[in-house]
Amino acid sequence: MTDASPDARKPRTPADAAQRDDFAPRSQPIADRIAYQRKTWRFERIGFGVLLVLVLLALTGLFSDGPLSRHSSSGPGQRLSVEYERFLRNGASSRIVLTARTRPSALATLRIDRALLRTHTIESLQPQPLFARSHEGGLELVGQADERGRLTLYLTIRPESPGLVTNSAWFEGERVIFSQFIYP
């Protein structure tokens, strides 16, 4: 039994010369579509680049939980400030912290507009307000400030519908608008 492998080099025919180019199309033993295949390979490389960028963006917080996402807004008089995540994911809990500055131990009335309540489920609200009522479809909360005149409310929210939502919070006529984008 002889091994007919090209260890005993067989002479190359002229047609072989054209075949030396790795990217020239072949018809034996299969008709390959190397031009198309190279496009696929290029797609894989570009796609990998895109995925890499996505991972880096995710690290920055573009998809919630990160420096790009965490944000704090204050009203013009610095009496009300809101800490929130600019980017949320549908169904994933997040936190909003409302801080009102007023006279020591004074009663403070905070309002949250209906947009927040319509798009999120409020899972918890701490501390419990002294008084709460509905106000134009939103929520009006009354709490007592501490000795330094601060009242902080912690809300745990869970987004229920994707899209951009513009929320507002009021305190003593000062309005803070904060927008959140909810990913599906």
Add this chain to the structure above:
Amino acid sequence: MDAVLRAAAVYALLLVLFKIAGRRTLADISNFDLLLLLIIGEATQQALLGDDFSLTKAILVIVTLIVIDVGLSFLKLRFARLDTLIEGTSTLIVEDGRPLRKRLREARLREEDILLVARQTQGLERMAQIKYAILEKNGKISIIPYPSG
């Protein structure tokens, strides 16, 4: 509605992601790849079901996935271009004992990978014994040795 949309979105997303990952990713499953697949499956499951663990939702999701899969296979039969787009093409990577190195590089393959398959499937020892090697659509490598005798 939610179930169908979720299933369709996940199907499309996975199709594109595995297209990017390349066909070799799923062809030779090592222990680690298996682990990776399990984790991908776990992550996907959350997106598919959300917080709805009802039997109805599970059935809807499964039915949608099967409908898309079977529907796509009909379309692939009907439109050859779609088939090439999704399944890819077979590519020659060794010709007359000579590895086509440029192709290998773009396919993220090494000559060792070919030799490994040659040993496993044909009991060949050297590249020179391989007449043709083909990277198939499914990511596997076929080895055609020189006819002996």
